[in-house]
Amino acid sequence: MTAEISRLMELVDAAADEVVRLTQDLVRIPTVNFGTPESGDEMAAATFLRDKLAEDGIDATIYAASENRGNLVATLGDGNGPRLLFMSHTDVVPVEDPDQWTYPPFSGEIADGRIWGRGASDMKGTVAAQAMALILLKRAGVPLKGTLTFATCADEEAGGAYGFGWMAKHHPDVLRADFAVNEGGGGPVRHDGRLIYPISTGEKGRLEIHIRIRGRGWHASQPWRADNAIYKAEEVIRRIRAWRPEVSTRAEIFQHLDTLAGITEPVTDENIDQVLAELEKRNPNLASMLRAASRMTLVATMIQAGVKSNSVAEACTIICDVRSLPWQDVEYVRSQVAGILEGLDGVSFEVIETAVSNASPYDSPFREAVEAATRDAIGVDDIAFVPGISVGFTDSRFVRPLGNVTYGFVPSAPTDDPSRSGAHNINESIGIDSVIAATKFHVALAYRLLTRTS
Numbered sequence: 001m002t003a004e005i006s007r008l009m010e011l012v013d014a015a016a017d018e019v020v021r022l023t024q025d026l027v028r029i030p031t032v033n034f035g036t037p038e039s040g041d042e043m044a045a046a047t048f049l050r051d052k053l054a055e056d057g058i059d060a061t062i063y064a065a066s067e068n069r070g071n072l073v074a075t076l077g078d079g080n081g082p083r084l085l086f087m088s089h090t091d092v093v094p095v096e097d098p099d100q101w102t103y104p105p106f107s108g109e110i111a112d113g114r115i116w117g118r119g120a121s122d123m124k125g126t127v128a129a130q131a132m133a134l135i136l137l138k139r140a141g142v143p144l145k146g147t148l149t150f151a152t153c154a155d156e157e158a159g160g161a162y163g164f165g166w167m168a169k170h171h172p173d174v175l176r177a178d179f180a181v182n183e184g185g186g187g188p189v190r191h192d193g194r195l196i197y198p199i200s201t202g203e204k205g206r207l208e209i210h211i212r213i214r215g216r217g218w219h220a221s222q223p224w225r226a227d228n229a230i231y232k233a234e235e236v237i238r239r240i241r242a243w244r245p246e247v248s249t250r251a252e253i254f255q256h257l258d259t260l261a262g263i264t265e266p267v268t269d270e271n272i273d274q275v276l277a278e279l280e281k282r283n284p285n286l287a288s289m290l291r292a293a294s295r296m297t298l299v300a301t302m303i304q305a306g307v308k309s310n311s312v313a314e315a316c317t318i319i320c321d322v323r324s325l326p327w328q329d330v331e332y333v334r335s336q337v338a339g340i341l342e343g344l345d346g347v348s349f350e351v352i353e354t355a356v357s358n359a360s361p362y363d364s365p366f367r368e369a370v371e372a373a374t375r376d377a378i379g380v381d382d383i384a385f386v387p388g389i390s391v392g393f394t395d396s397r398f399v400r401p402l403g404n405v406t407y408g409f410v411p412s413a414p415t416d417d418p419s420r421s422g423a424h425n426i427n428e429s430i431g432i433d434s435v436i437a438a439t440k441f442h443v444a445l446a447y448r449l450l451t452r453t454s
């Protein structure tokens, strides 16, 4: 670490309260995305951040996909050098039952060294870290030779049509960069006391299967005259649960299991499940992630049937969530579903691709800068890195086609237990140490890539 970088890391520590407060303020803005055009209200977060950046003389532009869907972009630097993009999203998933939460979901309460609330970990802590990185670089008077762009956008949780998807379509030049960091990875694992950070270089695709089951309705008082679509759904559900995916160890991460978990035997498509069953006992988080990286998942997530309690249901729709591996296209998914439903009468289905699988090279100069900045941020030199595959999808899929080498990587602090994040769940929270680490990481990354003294 250079003297200048340690000075910057100290500046972040000195601004810790401000970083935490900004995260709390963002959590308190209920940018809840129900997947409808009128929900989200990310404009409130965008204007709040614009005002915050303006206090330090940083100009930001809000690109409005519609009246309430704001995408905020701010830049620093002289434009003569590489372009680095910090990506994040300001929307959050809904809260189902606030009574199940220990702290009110939009309170931003601090307890147990953590900031609590919907969006704390996914991903307002990172939004705050990225904004504060710009602010602190500006305050420190770091001369950036190149362009640092901070884009925090709407609608990630519902597919990005008003966020990065819209920006990539209407303002691609704003997002185009040599390198980009986004959510998708950064939770460390430990092996033999050594810290290992997976860098997410690619992500699975996401599809929806809409299965329609047709029956015949009748008055519920004479149910034998009906062909109950709800009862017909029983066999469909049974088959979905019985389906077994093809198992594959093609993803790069499977060549790094020695570093990750001390697994020295070569893993193959044949032995991977046995290996994962063993790993499950000592590292359930890693085992679960590797399980998802080695197969397509298909799970029923919604079911709708009937229109009235005294009528037998005429129709039933089952919606499934599918996460496909990078080499499994729509046709592959369709053939799997056709196999599951084969021979069932009155059952049809439709496959909707909501996110295409995508990837960036692991072998890139960006990787060195990301690794060095992580060491700066965590304050540990002996860290190993491995390529990871995100089992969910992110906005990275919109900027990778623009040529941006994009990593899903925001390092969390080694002291922060990733299983406590509660993303998309009750009691979502983020460790304060992780928000500080993330701020340091973004500062160090910009410094290393955009000044020529590192």
Ligand SMILES: [Zn+2]
Residues within 6 Å of the ligand: 089, 122, 123, 156, 183
């Ligand atoms: Zn997210």
